[in-house]
Amino acid sequence: MNIFHNISESEKHLLYKCVKAVLKNYQNGEIIFSADENIDSVGYVIEGNIELTKNDYNGNEILLTRISKGETFAETFVCAGAKSIVQAKAIDNTKVLFLNLNNILNICPQNCIFHKKLLENLIKIIAQKNLFLQDRLEMFSHKILKERILYLLTKYKSADSSVFEIPYTREQMAKYLGVNRSALSKELAKLKAEKLLDFHKNSFKLFVNKTSQEF
């Protein structure tokens, strides 16, 4: 989701003034901010690309994610009132727009509608990331592969004993589940033998007994 969703180009430019947005240019390789810095502004990539990295216990730089044009970054810790925990580095010649959180929150006296939209979008971005993280975490909270598989399939199943598809190849499915691909195939074959499910490629069918609900 774009933080300027539903805001037209002309409104955008009014908004820039309204929230005193700051545009900065970075050379390829330039550090935008480091881990442990106090940041007060949400970043928005106008042009170029950014990498968010973190140092592990050995000092190795670990790539967390890439941010590209139209995406927002730094919003989590800025809005949480916390220090940065990641480093942001331009990996192209990059233009970043900084939106100061306080200015976003201080609805301007004019009470402009697009200002409200910006706020709404910002909240939505954070909340949606939250949903994404919650799903991943719930998946990981299942310790056994069988349960992880059923957790995933339950998300996509339409109605019992009818076929549905999942948007993953077997390799992607294994990655989502955080396990080895062949271990996944092995377990799927086992579950098929147990008649808990049937599948072919990315089409699945669940035969789950709902006895616990029938009483």
Next chain:
Amino acid sequence: MNIFHNISESEKHLLYKCVKAVLKNYQNGEIIFSADENIDSVGYVIEGNIELTKNDYNGNEILLTRISKGETFAETFVCAGAKSIVQAKAIDNTKVLFLNLNNILNICPQNCIFHKKLLENLIKIIAQKNLFLQDRLEMFSHKILKERILYLLTKYKSADSSVFEIPYTREQMAKYLGVNRSALSKELAKLKAEKLLDFHKNSFKLFVNKTSQEF
């Protein structure tokens, strides 16, 4: 964090009118909302307790979390514009205040300060939950116990080869790391033998070579 943080009792009551807050009473056991419902209001527990549950693939009700007095719930999917994915049930006689998201976002014409504070607090709640989830997820992304341990310890270490404490007993540490306690003790003993770290109870000392940083 309380969504009314920094808002006085008197301001609170003005705010209730301003955002048209709705107070509802629930009997012990009463369903507040079900999974798959469309909700437009953030919940705030004034009195009593709530359980958020989810049905697993077998239809078993799984307890996700308990919400008690002063806590906010439903904010994630309301702000994400998504359907509820959980069921909320009162487990006491419970008073819940519902704050409609649109009303929170529509800063009132009077432009009252506490309205802005409410918004700020809401964002902070979501963003902080985000940070929490990110940490858990990053931990789980390490597949090997050794890496999980070092991830945890790196978070708490002050300076190299100096002693620091972690706020967990061994049992809690194992739970945080998502592994069996005795497996954790085993691995800690191994890492101690490898001279990567030293420890006694919840006091630790890291001997991590930073060679990769020294070049």
Next chain:
DNA sequence: AAAAGTCTGTTGCAATTGCAACGAAATTAT
């Protein structure tokens, strides 16, 4: 100080998953 209770380390064995290699099936390119 002794006793009871809790926390932690250790051990052996079981269960689960990772890994690598290969062949079959399915898809895409020629």
Next chain:
DNA sequence: ATAATTTCGTTGCAATTGCAACAGACTTTT
């Protein structure tokens, strides 16, 4: 249609972690 490429299932073995049981260390209670 054939060949090349990718995806998937299978297998055997290795590595990791779970589990249960017990003993020692540490804490709290009496």
